[in-house]
Amino acid sequence: MRRREFIALVGSIVSWPIDVHAQQANKLPTIGVLGSGSRPSQAAWVEAFAQRLRELGWTEGRTVAFEYRWAEGSNNRLAEIATEFVRLNVDLIYALGTESALAAKRATSTIPIVFPVTGDPIGTGLVASLARPGGNATGLSNFAVGGALELGEIQAAARALGIEVIPLEFHRAQDVAPALETLKGRAEALYVVGDPLANIQRMRIMTFALAARLPAMCVQREYVEAGGLMSYGPNYPDLNRRAADLVDKILRGAKPVDLPVEQPTKFDLVVNLITARALGVTVPPTLLARADEVIE
Numbered sequence: 001m002r003r004r005e006f007i008a009l010v011g012s013i014v015s016w017p018i019d020v021h022a023q024q025a026n027k028l029p030t031i032g033v034l035g036s037g038s039r040p041s042q043a044a045w046v047e048a049f050a051q052r053l054r055e056l057g058w059t060e061g062r063t064v065a066f067e068y069r070w071a072e073g074s075n076n077r078l079a080e081i082a083t084e085f086v087r088l089n090v091d092l093i094y095a096l097g098t099e100s101a102l103a104a105k106r107a108t109s110t111i112p113i114v115f116p117v118t119g120d121p122i123g124t125g126l127v128a129s130l131a132r133p134g135g136n137a138t139g140l141s142n143f144a145v146g147g148a149l150e151l152g153e154i155q156a157a158a159r160a161l162g163i164e165v166i167p168l169e170f171h172r173a174q175d176v177a178p179a180l181e182t183l184k185g186r187a188e189a190l191y192v193v194g195d196p197l198a199n200i201q202r203m204r205i206m207t208f209a210l211a212a213r214l215p216a217m218c219v220q221r222e223y224v225e226a227g228g229l230m231s232y233g234p235n236y237p238d239l240n241r242r243a244a245d246l247v248d249k250i251l252r253g254a255k256p257v258d259l260p261v262e263q264p265t266k267f268d269l270v271v272n273l274i275t276a277r278a279l280g281v282t283v284p285p286t287l288l289a290r291a292d293e294v295i296e
Contacts, residue, residue, distance in 0.1 A: 028065040029092070029251050032085035034104055035070040036078060036097035036196040042070075044222070045096060045116065048237035052244035058251070073173070073197035075099055082107035092250055094243070095139075097196055098146060101126055105137055112250045115139035116243035117236060119146045119194075121261055130261040138256040139243055141263055142234045150193050176201045180208045190216040192223060194233075202226045213279055221270040224295060229281065230271045234264035268292040 035042050046068075050060070058064040067090060071077035082103040085093055092112045095101035101115035105126055113136055121127045121141050128134030130141070151167060158165045166187055170179045176197075183190070190209050192198055198205065199220070206227035209216040218224065219233040246259055269287075273296040276283050288294060 028063065030065040030067060030090045031247065032067045032088065032090035032093045033069065034078065034081055034085065034093055034095045034100045035068070036073070036100040037070065038072050038200045039068070039070050041199045041202070042096050044237050045240045049094070049116065049240040049244050052241040053247065056244065056248045058248065071100070073200055075103070078103035079106070086111065092247060094247065098124060099196065101137060101139070109136055111136065112256050113137035114243055114246050114250065116240040117142050127261055133257055133259070133261055136256050138246060138259045138261055140239045141261055142239060154191060170197070173197070173201060176204055180205065184212055187214060190214040192216060192218045194219045210275065210278060215279055215281055221268060221293070224270045224272045227275055228272060229275050229279070230269065232269045233267065235266040235268050238266045239264060270295065
């Protein structure tokens, strides 16, 4: 072999991995955002998450790519989206809500999953323990127990207080209005259990509550913005910001199994005085003094 031919051959060998490396470098890490509700209903969560990622150096379209999908309250759709993300081979699934995280967990045991909001990650089987998740999922627990369990706790507390509870269930958007109509003349207040479909329909639910003159207590401030009387629960944008820190660590090489599930540190009491006045409800000054936010 002549020297010129040898140099050309070596050049073709060493140039191949350089080209492959360039292709790999051009492929941005992709996060599949799996929303259990609708985009508008979870927009504040996603924006808090994205904002924190930007602060950590991840810019959409430049250093990271996103695939957004919304299940609109359908568990069947969640399963379809989770399967799609596995087919797309995303680098991480960001699962908004317990059902989203469970769907992702059922679809893959290898792609990292981060959940910013779940009720009982141990009881639902998402993780083995908070300190040692033991699989491909980690995130934050919001201390909620889930719709059915939450209803059970409400009924137990109501019995102790001598209050009757009228359970109201709906599984499709078209069932919301007929279900609410059954409450007319039967209830004096409304408590909304945390649920993706209820969150999507919160404007309709709160409008009904105002029209029926029912003070509404909720777990998320978004319901209060829609006309509910008050809410108390974890600050969900804060949970999503903290989840972004976990995503950052995983994209930089950490494993979910080594990242303990965190718990909320910020809880908010939000009171809507406009609604209180409309309903003729007097909010005690001591309660207002403890509120983190008052809408007036």
